[in-house]
Amino acid sequence: MTRRVVVALSVGLLFYALSDILLWQRIFEAHGLYQYDGAYQSGHVAILLALISSGMVLLLEARWWALWYGLAFYTLAFGGLADVLYYWLDGRALPAVLPWLDANRLILFHPVTSWSLLASAGLWTALWAASLAVRVRRPIRAPAPGRVRSVASGPAAKGVLEASRD
DSSP: OHHHHHHHHHHHHHHHHHHHIIIIIIIIITTTOGGGHHHHHHHHHHHHHHHHHHHHHHTGGGTHHHHHHHHHHHHHHHTTHHHHHHHHHTTOOOOSBOGGGTTOTTSOSSSOBHHHHHHHHHHHHHHHHHHHHHHHHSOOOOOOTTOOOOSSOSHHHHHHHHHHHO
16 A cells, blocks of 8 residues: 555656646746736645545545545645656756745745755655655554444453443
8 A cells, every 4th residue: 555655646746746837837937927826826726636635535445544645745745845846847957046935834944945945845755755664664454344443442441441330
């Protein structure tokens, strides 16, 4: 399951960055449509939410993996990785300064420069990779079908249950 979730996250982030290149750069910048920036940004966030929610729905049976996917996708996209991918996929170097990203609270280092953007994206990526390492070592197991785990089980709870019957 780990590999499937990581592949889904990678593909989703790739297409999110590509949609930004194709829509913003190829259409908005090429035709000087800057007056529609607000509408574009709303649409771009809608694309992000669609990618996150569709991935989470497909992973719903995997429970925690669906939550991991959604949180990782959101923080990586807004934490700088999508912006790094935008420039790399387009074959351009990151600008030295990216002042339009200064208001973004998920980019961890301000003012936003090419180095602070890379550091933020790298830190978020490392955080989610580390969570995978912890998750793989100690998987959360769902109870067997038809069997419900009770909070009140085991020897300590047995004494509590007997005392409550009195």
